[in-house]
Amino acid sequence: MKPGIVVFPGINRERDMAIALEQSFGEKPRMIWHKETDLSGIDLVVIPGGFSFGDYLRCGAMAARSPVMGAIHQHAARGGYILGICNGFQILTEAGLLPGALLKNASLRFLSMDCQLRVERTDTVFTRQFQKGQIFRAVMAHGDGNFFADDATLDRLEGENLVAFRYADANLNGSARAIAGLFSENRRILGLMPHPEDLVDPLMGGADGKPLFDALAAA
Amino acid sequence: MERDVNQALAREFGLNAEEYQRVLDIMGRTPSFTELGVFSVMWSEHCSYKSSRVWLKQLPTKAPWVIHGPGENAGVVAIGDGLAAIFKMESHNHPSFIEPYQGAATGVGGILRDVFTMGARPIANLNALRFGSPDNPRTKRVVDGVVRGIGGYGNCVGVPTVGGEINFHPAYNGNPLVNAMTVGIASVDKIFLSAAAGIGNPVIYVGSKTGRDGIHGATMASAEFAADSEEKRPTVQVGDPFTEKLLIEACLELMATDAIVAIQDMGAAGLTSSAVEMAGKGGVGIELDLDHVPARETGMTAYEFMLSESQERMLMVLKPERQEMARAIFEKWDLDFSVIGHITDTGRIVVKHHGAIAADIPLAPLNDQAPLYTRPTVETPKLEQLNPARIEDRLGLTAGLRRLIACPDLCSRAWVWDQYDSTVGGQTVKRPGAADAAVVKLEGLKRALALTTDCTPRYCLADPEEGGKQAVAEAWRNLTAVGARPLAITDNMNFGNPEKPEIMGQFAAAIRGMAAACEALDFPVVSGNVSLYNETEGKGILPTPAIGGLGVLDDAAQAVGLGLTPWLDIVVIGQTKGWLGQSLWLREVSGREDGAPPPVDLAIERANGDFVRARILSGEIRACHDVSDGGILVAIAEMAMATGVGARLSAHPRDVPGHAFWFGEDQARYIVAVPDNASFIRAADAAGIPAMRLGTSGGGDLTLPDGGTISVESLRADNAAFFPTWMDSNRS
Numbered sequence: 001m002k003p004g005i006v007v008f009p010g011i012n013r014e015r016d017m018a019i020a021l022e023q024s025f026g027e028k029p030r031m032i033w034h035k036e037t038d039l040s041g042i043d044l045v046v047i048p049g050g051f052s053f054g055d056y057l058r059c060g061a062m063a064a065r066s067p068v069m070g071a072i073h074q075h076a077a078r079g080g081y082i083l084g085i086c087n088g089f090q091i092l093t094e095a096g097l098l099p100g101a102l103l104k105n106a107s108l109r110f111l112s113m114d115c116q117l118r119v120e121r122t123d124t125v126f127t128r129q130f131q132k133g134q135i136f137r138a139v140m141a142h143g144d145g146n147f148f149a150d151d152a153t154l155d156r157l158e159g160e161n162l163v164a165f166r167y168a169d170a171n172l173n174g175s176a177r178a179i180a181g182l183f184s185e186n187r188r189i190l191g192l193m194p195h196p197e198d199l200v201d202p203l204m205g206g207a208d209g210k211p212l213f214d215a216l217a218a219a
Numbered sequence: 220m221e222r223d224v225n226q227a228l229a230r231e232f233g234l235n236a237e238e239y240q241r242v243l244d245i246m247g248r249t250p251s252f253t254e255l256g257v258f259s260v261m262w263s264e265h266c267s268y269k270s271s272r273v274w275l276k277q278l279p280t281k282a283p284w285v286i287h288g289p290g291e292n293a294g295v296v297a298i299g300d301g302l303a304a305i306f307k308m309e310s311h312n313h314p315s316f317i318e319p320y321q322g323a324a325t326g327v328g329g330i331l332r333d334v335f336t337m338g339a340r341p342i343a344n345l346n347a348l349r350f351g352s353p354d355n356p357r358t359k360r361v362v363d364g365v366v367r368g369i370g371g372y373g374n375c376v377g378v379p380t381v382g383g384e385i386n387f388h389p390a391y392n393g394n395p396l397v398n399a400m401t402v403g404i405a406s407v408d409k410i411f412l413s414a415a416a417g418i419g420n421p422v423i424y425v426g427s428k429t430g431r432d433g434i435h436g437a438t439m440a441s442a443e444f445a446a447d448s449e450e451k452r453p454t455v456q457v458g459d460p461f462t463e464k465l466l467i468e469a470c471l472e473l474m475a476t477d478a479i480v481a482i483q484d485m486g487a488a489g490l491t492s493s494a495v496e497m498a499g500k501g502g503v504g505i506e507l508d509l510d511h512v513p514a515r516e517t518g519m520t521a522y523e524f525m526l527s528e529s530q531e532r533m534l535m536v537l538k539p540e541r542q543e544m545a546r547a548i549f550e551k552w553d554l555d556f557s558v559i560g561h562i563t564d565t566g567r568i569v570v571k572h573h574g575a576i577a578a579d580i581p582l583a584p585l586n587d588q589a590p591l592y593t594r595p596t597v598e599t600p601k602l603e604q605l606n607p608a609r610i611e612d613r614l615g616l617t618a619g620l621r622r623l624i625a626c627p628d629l630c631s632r633a634w635v636w637d638q639y640d641s642t643v644g645g646q647t648v649k650r651p652g653a654a655d656a657a658v659v660k661l662e663g664l665k666r667a668l669a670l671t672t673d674c675t676p677r678y679c680l681a682d683p684e685e686g687g688k689q690a691v692a693e694a695w696r697n698l699t700a701v702g703a704r705p706l707a708i709t710d711n712m713n714f715g716n717p718e719k720p721e722i723m724g725q726f727a728a729a730i731r732g733m734a735a736a737c738e739a740l741d742f743p744v745v746s747g748n749v750s751l752y753n754e755t756e757g758k759g760i761l762p763t764p765a766i767g768g769l770g771v772l773d774d775a776a777q778a779v780g781l782g783l784t785p786w787l788d789i790v791v792i793g794q795t796k797g798w799l800g801q802s803l804w805l806r807e808v809s810g811r812e813d814g815a816p817p818p819v820d821l822a823i824e825r826a827n828g829d830f831v832r833a834r835i836l837s838g839e840i841r842a843c844h845d846v847s848d849g850g851i852l853v854a855i856a857e858m859a860m861a862t863g864v865g866a867r868l869s870a871h872p873r874d875v876p877g878h879a880f881w882f883g884e885d886q887a888r889y890i891v892a893v894p895d896n897a898s899f900i901r902a903a904d905a906a907g908i909p910a911m912r913l914g915t916s917g918g919g920d921l922t923l924p925d926g927g928t929i930s931v932e933s934l935r936a937d938n939a940a941f942f943p944t945w946m947d948s949n950r951s
Binding site: 009010012013015016019020049050051053054055056107109110111112113139141143195197198200201203204205 | 367370371374375376377459460461462464465552553636637638639640641642643644645646647648650660662775776947
């Protein structure tokens with residue numbers, strides 16, 4: 001699988017993501033500027049965290065209308081893999097590729113700390129190196145991670161088993177049903193708020209996030 | 220609105236009669252309104268250092284690893300692997316009181332620009348903050364705004380905020396201190412300076428458009444506050460971290476080419492200071508045409524253009540043949556790029572606006588004849604050394620410890636750190652609270668930097684010379700305590716009104732102490748900032764020479780944290796006489812802020828630190844924490860709380876009263892956790908370093924030598940309570 005990282009102006013975790021991907025894939029990922037429109041040769045589109053377009057208007061709203069998004073929609077329609085983390089998750093919901101929205105944290109403050117995530121299903125290309133129910137640590141760093149959807153949508157997501165990860169101990173940002181990450185219906189798109197890419201090296205405090213990238217590299 | 224230029228206007232602009240006369244002499248005529256504006260900001264305390272320069276010269280600034288000391292946008296030191304660390308700390312005190320969010324945010328933005336303008340990618344931010352008493356009704360709003368502002372800016376630009384410090388004291392009620400520090404990394408052969416060169420070379424403006432914000436900010440920062448500070452809100456700038464992020468990436472992209480001759484950010488005094496400094500340092504002239512300056516508003520005057528402190532702007536001199544390539548880079552990042560002038564051989568700054576000359580000033584006298592004052596000084600009287608045996612301990616060890624770790628100056632800062640992104644970049648080895656200094660690895664290398672900010676203002680008030688010494692020594696100690704080799708410091712001198720001899724005496728004495736410590740510890744000053752007039756309605760702050768320290772670890776994996784792990788021997792390095800003067804215990808338990816502060820013996824400081832560092836690097840020391848505020852018992856409690864592992868402590872030596880032994884603040888001490896105290900203490904004895912076993916780690920309780928037992932969980936609860944309880948309750 002060939003990964004590429006999409007860089008919008010204001011994205012700031014593209015370097016962290018490149019390090020994590022290189023560690024698992026054995027080569028540097030392609031960096032894709034948001035004005036590019038050709039994703040040929042890319043199997044996995046990764047949208048990293050940051051503050052695309054300053055998060056002005058709404059988190060992810062402007063990035064979701066950037067030139068590259070046409071190609072990303074086509075990639076999705078072809079059944080391509082997409083991983084959106086933090087701002088990337090927000091962009092995917094703004095683009096309509098995942099349901100729901102990410103609102104301001106319930107505390108109305110930025111939250112930067114480790115959190116515990118529970119793995120909800122392991123029969124996906126993203127999660128198959130985790131155990132079902134496994135709890136792992138990831139770094140939370142966001143001001144708008146409070147997942148919201150209407151009850152019907154939430155019931156559908158639960159019914160179709162599309163919740164990827166839930167906050168296992170404290171649901172600090174106030175997300176509906178403690179949802180931290182979501183799959184698309186075909187389970188080829190994953191959006192999540194916390195950062196597994198910042199815990200892939202014991203020197204930085206742990207390698208809890210590494211199975212996610214190892215699984216993608218092995219696919 | 221332009222007004223007649225005369226002495227009365229000059230006074231309003233902050234120039235005294237003698238300074239205005241000097242302007243008249245240099246110009247040979249009455250200056251224009253814009254010219255007077257240029258002189259007034261360039262000669263403001265903030266830009267000219269007119270009260271502090273004579274003293275700053277005493278600071279050691281050289282070492283074999285120093286590449287650029289004070290005088291450039293930031294200090295530069297070689298750190299190995301062909302790389303340089305570029306760093307500086309700068310104050311944004313006055314704006315942060317008037318408008319806490321934007322004041323703090325633009326403080327972060329400004330210091331970031333000082334660092335990336337030299338070619339460095341910023342890899343870490345720290346901030347040293349001092350706030351008024353929590354009981355003061357205004358403090359909560361200031362803390363909330365400052366913390367949100369630092370987070371709002373730093374989180375967005377994607378530079379991790381990894382450390383800093385916070386103190387509370389009523390002396391900061393009307394004048395909080397916000398000192399922001401940025402550290403960046405560049406290749407030693409790709410460092411960019413600001414001296415303009417090349418007659419005819421284009422002068423380029425990049426970044427945000429210019430508006431009317433921040434006009435005369437540098438002058439505002441050079442005066443005391445009166446009760447009308449609210450009216451000064453328009454002098455505070457507004458930050459846009461998104462544009463800053465684009466500016467960082469665009470500048471670094473351009474810096475990878477050979478296009479740039481000189482570059483400087485537009486900070487205090489905006490276009491005026493960047494143009495004057497670039498041309499002045501290069502010994503050339505500069506001509507600007509303001510009609511080409513990208514403007515956010517219509518109808519701006521030449522004076523407003525020249526004095527605006529709009530944020531996220533840079534000035535560059537480019538090689539003419541590279542101009543269009545450079546333009547393409549800035550257009551890619553959707554940033555303004557405009558040729559606003561050129562370099563001349565006239566030695567003058569000439570400013571044109573709407574076809575007329577708005578300013579024409581000779582640069583050499585503007586720079587060289589800037590006022591310089593050797594202001595009168597009065598020494599701070601020495602305070603009496605307190606005898607610990609004559610100070611009664613009414614609380615005992617257990618209750619004393621609980622009170623100390625819960626007090627605003629020692630309680631957990633997690634509420635603050637948890638709002639700062641400390642991990643972006645993926646290189647943060649020791650996050651806030653994990654170690655005495657933050658440790659940030661260099662991408663793709665084993666090497667890491669250790670970073671800290673330190674100052675104990677109550678010591679500085681009691682004895683500015685010992686306090687200045689202690690601030691430098693504590694920074695050195697904190698870097699040592701993670702295993703780093705301390706390299707250099709940046710200083711942020713925050714003081715009151717320099718026209719008062721007692722304040723200037725504090726300043727001079729603090730510099731004396733700092734200089735002695737820098738000398739003895741091979742720890743030179745490579746950059747810094749002076750913030751004077753930190754007074755509101757005549758009341759000054761505690762003298763606060765905040766020190767930002769930088770050290771290097773050859774291998775990030777060798778860094779140790781402060782958290783205890785089970786079944787290690789706990790040993791104190793350094794001698795404990797039980798110094799209670801100016802200690803936190805004395806203030807929090809006895810309600811006294813008196814006595815002489817602990818003296819710093821620099822030879823002992825160095826010997827103890829060198830011993831500890833060597834034993835960290837050899838792998839013998841598993842955890843290390845310096846002993847500072849609150850003394851030994853607080854240090855051990857902090858080590859326990861960091862990991863949730865307790866300790867059993869044994870009795871103290873009989874010749875020191877218990878409360879003085881456990882809570883005294885003698886200097887040059889470390890608590891270390893080692894697997895085998897016998898061989899460790901033998902090695903210390905052989906090296907002539909005082910070392911004494913205090914107990915053993917393990918379990919979930921802290922058992923004190925008087926038999927008292929506290930669970931680490933309950934210590935943590937006490938320690939964590941203050942900030943959330945204070946900030947998140949009864950929100951107004």
